[in-house]
Amino acid sequence: MVYCINHLCNQRYNPDDIGNCLACGTPLLINERIRLLHPLRPLEKDIDSYTDVFEVEDIEPKWGTKPRTRVMKVLRWNEPKYVELVRREVLALINLSHPGIPQAASSDYFTFTLPKEPRLELHCLVMEKMEGENLQQWLETNGKISQNVALEWMLQLLDILDHVHKIGYFHRDIKPTNIIYQPTGNLALVDFGTVRKITRTYLAKVGSSGKDSITGGGGSGYEVTAVCSIGFSAPEQMDGRALPQSDFYALGRTIVNLVTGVAMLQLPTEDRTGKLIWRDKAPQIDKPVADLIDEMIHPFPGFRPQTTEIITERIQKLPWESKVHHFLKSKVFKIGRFVAGALIIFVIGKLSAPSVANYLVVQGEKSETRNDYQSAENFFVWAIQTNPSTKQDISKYYLNKASRLMLIGNLSAAKKNYELSIKYNNQNLDAYNLLGINCQQISDNKCVEYVYKKLLQFNPNDWTVHYNLGRFYDGQGDYKLAEKEYSIAIKSSSSAMIAINNLSRLKIKTGNYNLAISLARSGLKKSNDPLIQAALYKNLGWASLEQNKISDAEKYLQKALSLDNQRIDAYCLLAKAQETLGKIDDARISIEFCLLAKSTDSDVTIWRQELLDRILEK
Incomplete structure (x- = not known):
């Protein structure tokens, strides 16, 4: 069978040995090189998609030495905002070079005009086909994945994302159906149809107008707030404010889907924080690994790891942290904790508790500077366990950080740090007062009332x-x-x-x-x-x-x-x-x-x- 490219055609499949569609007369050899073998998504006319996707035979590929099976996207409607998305995908695939990303050449993007009325111009993009099944299909066949597989897949996808981000793009649509498990066991990231270039202009536009837009001639904008996948896209992306860290959110949610085997919309969230409740569905995942995933899917992008390097470094440390976690839960540890406690007290006494605590606080502050919040919290907790009076120093650190954030207008992050200052010293009246002012500025009325009533208790x-x-x-x-x-x-x-x-x-x-x-x-x-x-x-x-x-x-x-x-x-x-x-x-x-x-x-x-x-x- 060979398929007709005309999405308005009533009978799109045809015998192999003819040159034009039997139903509408459209040529079946596109651009003198492409034959559509079979669709990779349903062809119903009312389907909610602006593209058709076919597996195709490219009889004259511009790269390679012989005809090969590839994939072609066909834009159904010649609307400027969708044409712009296709062109973005073309430029991204041309610029990106990674074995986990489909290849394409500049000549693989072309237009094809239907020969009969309406003479629609169809935008076409041919790219390498990544053989295998997507992870949604893999999950349905094999069931939820183990912790080792989850970490291995995360590292593979982070390696791909690291390349994408360093070239200056972010994907914006990471989800199981867009990740291919290849016969080699390696993963590939596909469907760059929502890819976005990271530029200062784009980030300034998102920061000032709050919307990611495609601007056509004359300065008129087309909003693309609908470029999202429910359950996987980050909250800021749903609101048209996608950032590179939005990819980490989608990756984290993808891993949650794979380790729980539960559809994202079936998992509950905490009413107060909006955080996803999933750990009870994935008992095979250790707490240190779950903590990292929760950081990646934090509702606020500023509290997620900020780069692929930070996440990769954390994953490389996880085997040791998991061993420590298992040891702390073991019977051996419980039996010997009295002896261990005495030994710890002895060692700390020898080393001088204040000195050790100060060192741990410094390490925590360095981790905060790198946006490695989980490590920072661990250092601070250890410092307090070593020397309880360190709480006040940590509280002052968060208070000063919050004040700096207030000065540059980052009010949401400032609020979080005022709350952390109070967490480590709930007698810190300065933190309460400044938190009250901060909450007034962001119109968080419940927070304002809570702060002032708390102060009146003092x-x-x-x-x-x-x-x-x-x-x-x-x-x-x-x-x-x-x-x-x-x-x-x-x-x-x-x-x-x-x-x-x-x-x-x-x-x-x-x-x-x-x-x-x-x-x-x-x-x-x-x-x-x-x-x-x-x-x-x-x-x-x-x-x-x-x-x-x-x-x-x-x-x-x-x-x-x-x-x-x-x-x-x-x-x-x-x-x-x-x-x-x-x-x-x-x-x-x-x-x-x-x-x-x-x-x-x-x-x-x-x-x-x-x-x-x-x-x-x-």
């Missing part, structure tokens, strides 16, 4: 914690809870001037102008800080403006600006007062400051809109 009378919790409720629009926390802060300390200001502001927003004025005046009597005084005078001006006491409002607002000429909210309110008093020239200056100066204050945003509405009405 010191129920800490006015700064009550003030910060009030600000949190204030930002959420829960004014009753905000007023309660501001009031507690004021009662707890005579230094809580800023809480008086915020409570006065809330009273204005809820229409209690007299109480707002009373609070502001009481604060002015207690505070000598010009900035706080400016804020309180602004509140007096605002409340007076709401009471239609325009002259008083103007006076208070001008006083606020004389103390702090950077108060944009005072300019916005002053503009309204000056307009009402007919001082148009003065109002124009205040309006300009209100509209053009930088401010993230939510009240300023509202007043700016009101100003624009008044201007447009005129």
Whole structure:
């Protein structure tokens, strides 16, 4: 049988000895060299795929010396985004050179136009056929794999990925059906149809716009967020933010599928962390190996191993770690642990526990720098076991690291490190306070409430914690809870001037102008800080403006600006007062400051809109 390339044809298979399709007349010899022997995926017209894939006979291959069986992809629809994917695959296969990757030459990509209406242009890519069965077929036939096989296959695939990544690509579709188990026992990685070039431009585009897009002429983008395989693709790839570390996630999930024999969608996940629960289905896998796999499939790419070298190095250490793991669980160890414990205490005493602990901490920090988080944790645990006071040093290390991450805007990673700082020292108040700020910035409301309530357990009378919790409720629009926390802060300390200001502001927003004025005046009597005084005078001006006491409002607002000429909210309110008093020239200056100066204050945003509405009405 020979198949017709025309996907619109109603009868695509034909006898071997004819030149044109009996049903539609399309030539059966493509590009004067290719004959389609049989399809490698179903040919139904409504199948959810943009390509047909055939095993073909290439009678005039551009590389090699004799006709050979190869594979050809045929793009069904001439849409720019799919054409771009095929071209990417062509360039990747031309540039990549590894025995585990199909070969192709530049001449193996060509177009073929159907001879009859509709005269569709079909994009074709011919490549080497990797003989064997894919790992999904292998799993169905042989059942789940052992730990030794899993590690061997991981090393083979990492060797392929190392080549792919170093040439400047990442695959984006690693899964059992795209991995071929060859008769030689070696694995091959196929289907580079979603391959992506790693460039600074691409990474900047993903980082800024949050989407991986294919851009056509004139700058219009086609989103490719759908380039994913459910159960294997990383969360960031599902959201159009694929990274090289997304390949490690897919590889880890592939190994989980192979060692458990369970479909990925049938495995549960932890509600709180989103981590996959799979170890109970793979009792043949030792804890050190399972720990590495869990790192690879971590939901956040920053917590996965960052390079193929790191993973390969970890795998090479695993046999020793597994032996240690088995020994620690053995009867011999349990019987002799008392003697061993005494010996360890003796040795540590001789070597000086603080020195050993400090050495282990340094090694842990080096592992963190290499993004080898599991080794770092092991070193830190050993350090604490050697010298419990080391906990505080480790806590400070994570606190400093989190603060650096905050400065560069990596808020999710910062949150994780603040949590690690607290894990090693749950009395670290600085870590709690900074974690609270971090959680506010990423809008993690549950985290914010947890942090401030935890801090109040340490010191129920800490006015700064009550003030910060009030600000949190204030930002959420829960004014009753905000007023309660501001009031507690004021009662707890005579230094809580800023809480008086915020409570006065809330009273204005809820229409209690007299109480707002009373609070502001009481604060002015207690505070000598010009900035706080400016804020309180602004509140007096605002409340007076709401009471239609325009002259008083103007006076208070001008006083606020004389103390702090950077108060944009005072300019916005002053503009309204000056307009009402007919001082148009003065109002124009205040309006300009209100509209053009930088401010993230939510009240300023509202007043700016009101100003624009008044201007447009005129």
